[in-house]
Amino acid sequence: MAPAGVTAGAAPVRARAPAVRLRAAGLCYGTRTLWDGLDLAVAPGEFLAVLGPNGSGKTSLLRVLLGLQPLTHGTVELAGRPARRGSRTVGYIPQQRALDPTVPLRGRDLVGFGLDGHRWGVGRASRRRRARVLEALEEVGATDYADAPVGRLSGGEQQRLRVAQALVGDPGVLLCDEPLLSLDLGHQRVVSELIDARRRAADTAVLFVTHEINPVLPMVDRVLYLVDGRHRIGAPDEVLTSAVLSELYGTEVDVLRVRDRLLVVGADEAAPAHCWGQA
Amino acid sequence: MPPAEIIDRIFTFEGTGELLGYGFVQSSLLAGALLALVAGALGPLVVARRVSFAVHGTSELTFTGAAAALLVSASWVSAGALIGAVTAALVFGLLGLRERERDSVIGVVLSFGLGLGGLFLWLYPGRSSNQLSLLFGQIVAIGRDDVWLLASAVLAVLVALALVWRPLLFASMDPEVALARGVPVRALSVVFACLVGVATGLAVPTVGALLVLALLITPAAAAAQLTANPVTAMLLATVFAEVAVIGGIILSLAPGAPISAYVTAIIFVIYLGSRWIGAVRHRSGARAASR
Numbered sequence: 172m173a174p175a176g177v178t179a180g181a182a183p184v185r186a187r188a189p190a191v192r193l194r195a196a197g198l199c200y201g202t203r204t205l206w207d208g209l210d211l212a213v214a215p216g217e218f219l220a221v222l223g224p225n226g227s228g229k230t231s232l233l234r235v236l237l238g239l240q241p242l243t244h245g246t247v248e249l250a251g252r253p254a255r256r257g258s259r260t261v262g263y264i265p266q267q268r269a270l271d272p273t274v275p276l277r278g279r280d281l282v283g284f285g286l287d288g289h290r291w292g293v294g295r296a297s298r299r300r301r302a303r304v305l306e307a308l309e310e311v312g313a314t315d316y317a318d319a320p321v322g323r324l325s326g327g328e329q330q331r332l333r334v335a336q337a338l339v340g341d342p343g344v345l346l347c348d349e350p351l352l353s354l355d356l357g358h359q360r361v362v363s364e365l366i367d368a369r370r371r372a373a374d375t376a377v378l379f380v381t382h383e384i385n386p387v388l389p390m391v392d393r394v395l396y397l398v399d400g401r402h403r404i405g406a407p408d409e410v411l412t413s414a415v416l417s418e419l420y421g422t423e424v425d426v427l428r429v430r431d432r433l434l435v436v437g438a439d440e441a442a443p444a445h446c447w448g449q450a
Numbered sequence: 451m452p453p454a455e456i457i458d459r460i461f462t463f464e465g466t467g468e469l470l471g472y473g474f475v476q477s478s479l480l481a482g483a484l485l486a487l488v489a490g491a492l493g494p495l496v497v498a499r500r501v502s503f504a505v506h507g508t509s510e511l512t513f514t515g516a517a518a519a520l521l522v523s524a525s526w527v528s529a530g531a532l533i534g535a536v537t538a539a540l541v542f543g544l545l546g547l548r549e550r551e552r553d554s555v556i557g558v559v560l561s562f563g564l565g566l567g568g569l570f571l572w573l574y575p576g577r578s579s580n581q582l583s584l585l586f587g588q589i590v591a592i593g594r595d596d597v598w599l600l601a602s603a604v605l606a607v608l609v610a611l612a613l614v615w616r617p618l619l620f621a622s623m624d625p626e627v628a629l630a631r632g633v634p635v636r637a638l639s640v641v642f643a644c645l646v647g648v649a650t651g652l653a654v655p656t657v658g659a660l661l662v663l664a665l666l667i668t669p670a671a672a673a674a675q676l677t678a679n680p681v682t683a684m685l686l687a688t689v690f691a692e693v694a695v696i697g698g699i700i701l702s703l704a705p706g707a708p709i710s711a712y713v714t715a716i717i718f719v720i721y722l723g724s725r726w727i728g729a730v731r732h733r734s735g736a737r738a739a740s741r
Contacts, residue, residue: 237632239630256632257631257632261630263627263630263631265626265627265630268626273497273671273674273675274498274623274674275673275677275678275679275680276623276678277678277679280623280679284619284623285627287616288616288619288620288628288631289617289632290617291614291616291617292612292615293615318678323732333627346630
């Protein structure tokens, strides 16, 4: 029987190999290049924010890492192995969406999906499984509504469950696709702090796709900024500057620091759908 | 007819006991119980996947398959119904994967299929009305052999459902994350279409297209009002479907009235009751939360 602390087996491997490594990676749809020449190594425990206007290929990057989308050029590895569909190394947090309140599904079922929803058969309701689901629920403070229908929970409560669902399988890499979208400020803070606490405690690498950097700005180690086939990687202070963004967008963009928030002015005109930094 | 007389005609138990002793009545009860079992098991997934309209389309296109088979030989009608239902379910499952498109695809295929069925029926040289009471079913015409056949088919569907249970539930209730986790969402929707197709193809000639819808959707919708646990919902849906079918058949015996009227009425009452209980609970739950 495996020991109760399931982290033990996989952790040393992760500590050495980068959690995510892209080499000369490029992705094209037909003649359109989303991004190209992307060299990126994300260390275990690192928090990488992926920014850029709509259609710049942020979500496609996550799809590549999930093994759902092959690269046009280059290679992609997760914990030293080529990215593949259904990898247990990866946890995934989607953006909050309205769930049907009439669908019979409890919070603990949603979290349970993250543990063994991919396995065939009916499964056994073992005590160990219950304990792991409960532990994940406790970690995000969701035990109070573990038995409520998920469709009747608030967006913030649902996203806490999503964090538990992604973490219950004990992933080495956490992929987040706009997990804070449509949450109020309080819940944005709670959810991003849960993710931050996890990567510090368990050395989980975090790739955080977002329109809005401010809620996670204090946690971000590096930024990957994608615009129209071009990209820039670096610490927030290096990338989120007027000079760098003006070059990326090919138009004049101003980055203003107001108290501890960043405001980007001018990027909206360059790419009409892009709208972060205003809230 | 005065109301009292109508009530008397609808609810009479004169001779019910005697009728229950007949082999064909027992066979129809068994067949109904088997179909309710499979409908209760599949129903919550049908509701969660929002494919009620596809199930409706499948059950009606069973008629097209049966009518086509009738042109070959009258003994092929059941096989034709099964093939028609599985084909229809697969077409709906494959063409309508994108939810936005689904309704229109079903409407297009359904109308074309029903038109074809009408043509086949017209081409049939004999009297077709007897063989094709498909929309209402002929549960009393079921023999022992049919029950055995039905039982093995139901068992096959339940075993297949058990094999794919966890990923199917995941893909049905949380498709986006299921896909990200590597669950073969597309393949599972084909598998599910097959299961629904087989269940419908078996059920339509027996209980009719009307009851297929009533048994697959209403019990599951009622159960979802009472519980958020997916497994409990499935068990409850099965119990509701059984109560409706067995109760409906027994009630219809003495009056000799159509079974479908009783079954749909029972399941509708169960649904109303469940909604009421669900609403009361939801309200008191909300009050408790706001305290």
